[in-house]
Amino acid sequence: MDTSLEMDICCGTGKRPETPAGLSAEVSAAAAALLRRGVLLPARGGDAVSLGRFLTLGLGLEEAYVESRIQTILRNGLAVDDFAVPLASGDRLALSAAMPGVAGAALRRGGRYAAMRAAITQRREDAPPAPIAQLEEPVWIELRCFNSIAEELAGHLLCRGLAARPADAGQVLLPLAATPPAGLALPEPGLLWLAAWQTRPCFAFFRLSPWP
Numbered sequence: 001m002d003t004s005l006e007m008d009i010c011c012g013t014g015k016r017p018e019t020p021a022g023l024s025a026e027v028s029a030a031a032a033a034l035l036r037r038g039v040l041l042p043a044r045g046g047d048a049v050s051l052g053r054f055l056t057l058g059l060g061l062e063e064a065y066v067e068s069r070i071q072t073i074l075r076n077g078l079a080v081d082d083f084a085v086p087l088a089s090g091d092r093l094a095l096s097a098a099m100p101g102v103a104g105a106a107l108r109r110g111g112r113y114a115a116m117r118a119a120i121t122q123r124r125e126d127a128p129p130a131p132i133a134q135l136e137e138p139v140w141i142e143l144r145c146f147n148s149i150a151e152e153l154a155g156h157l158l159c160r161g162l163a164a165r166p167a168d169a170g171q172v173l174l175p176l177a178a179t180p181p182a183g184l185a186l187p188e189p190g191l192l193w194l195a196a197w198q199t200r201p202c203f204a205f206f207r208l209s210p211w212p
Contacts, residue, residue, distance in 0.1 A: 017156035030172035031154035052083030089139035161195035
């Protein structure tokens, strides 16, 4: 078992991230809408070398939550079944709970109909590994969440801190704009750093994770 340290910020020990106390319903709803439009999230390079490590170490999600709730994953437009698929800075991820219909069944991670979308499946051996130089540096992953996943992760990710384009943030979230943590440079000019609580930096709390 790999004893890598996993960040556990604003997330309890349960399977589903808890909405941080004090976060209003209006802010939570606005954050969920923002996740559907897309945000950029930082992680240590070593915590984002694979999809599984990014979801647990990078985003602080429980492994049980990831396994049970996130049923569809797209990396740069390709469906992913394997959590060991490598990531690199600038990758685009989309997360979804189970979706209805034949298309939803085909896209479902590890589902019985996965063979139907073999041509658009990202396999571990086909994905280039992350450059070694990135392992000790912050990397940025663009993330979009759909359906109930956006609602479940909104407060958790807003508490950790995220970058967004001003036009996507909206009036409700603009008051949360702040200076990024020391040593963290935003990946694009004009982005906003949004965080619900500035007293809890995004690289602070850790626990063990078995994912490679």
